[in-house]
Amino acid sequence: MWLYVLIGIVVVVIIWVIGAQRSLVALDERCDNALSQIGVQQNSRWDALTALAELVDKYSKHEHDTLMDVIAARKSINGKSDVQEVHQQEVAIERALATINALSEAYPELKADRMYEQTMTGVKEYENQVRLSRMVYNDCVTKLNSKVRQLPTSLIAGSFGFTERGYLEENEAKKEMPSFK
Numbered sequence: 446m447w448l449y450v451l452i453g454i455v456v457v458v459i460i461w462v463i464g465a466q467r468s469l470v471a472l473d474e475r476c477d478n479a480l481s482q483i484g485v486q487q488n489s490r491w492d493a494l495t496a497l498a499e500l501v502d503k504y505s506k507h508e509h510d511t512l513m514d515v516i517a518a519r520k521s522i523n524g525k526s527d528v529q530e531v532h533q534q535e536v537a538i539e540r541a542l543a544t545i546n547a548l549s550e551a552y553p554e555l556k557a558d559r560m561y562e563q564t565m566t567g568v569k570e571y572e573n574q575v576r577l578s579r580m581v582y583n584d585c586v587t588k589l590n591s592k593v594r595q596l597p598t599s600l601i602a603g604s605f606g607f608t609e610r611g612y613l614e615e616n617e618a619k620k621e622m623p624s625f626k
Contacts, residue, residue, distance in 0.1 A: 465598045469607045472589040476610055477524030479582035480531070483613075484522030486578050487534050490571040491519050494538065496564050497545050504552045508544065515541045528611040542568065579613045586610045
């Protein structure tokens with residue numbers, strides 16, 4: 446009789462461990478997916494910046510070359526990237542956009558260029574998509590971190606290699622960025 450109770454308890458514990466591990470894997474995959482989505486949106490922004498750099502070439506060869514160097518140094522963000530890599534790419538994008546904005550002020554005909562206006566509209570749309578992707582990522586991280594830290598899941602999370610992830614934080618310098626209107 447006690448043997449059946451013991452076997453029953455062991456089976457319940459094994460089923461719980463499997464369920465907890467599957468739950469952690471699902472949350473971890475959602476975080477990877479959300480981070481990959483940020484990478485996709487950043488790549489779209491880089492493509493738009495490349496188009497803007499080509500427009501700048503008509504007005505300032507030096508600035509075009511500088512922008513192309515920044516664009517060439519970009520790194521791809523994927524599910525295995527970390528929060529610091531995402532932040533570094535955001536800073537590089539912001540720097541390039543600030544350069545383009547300064548050029549548009551120096552060359553009013555650039556700012557009036559129809560292609561410039563369309564591309565900047567695209568950049569703004571990509572920026573909004575990145576913001577949404579960052580919110581989704583942070584939401585996924587909240588759920589994963591809660592599972593990793595809460596009992597009883599925390600008892601097995603470490604043994605399966607699950608750890609807390611870092612949050613993406615808004616860049617303080619962005620508040621000081623010039624408007625692209």
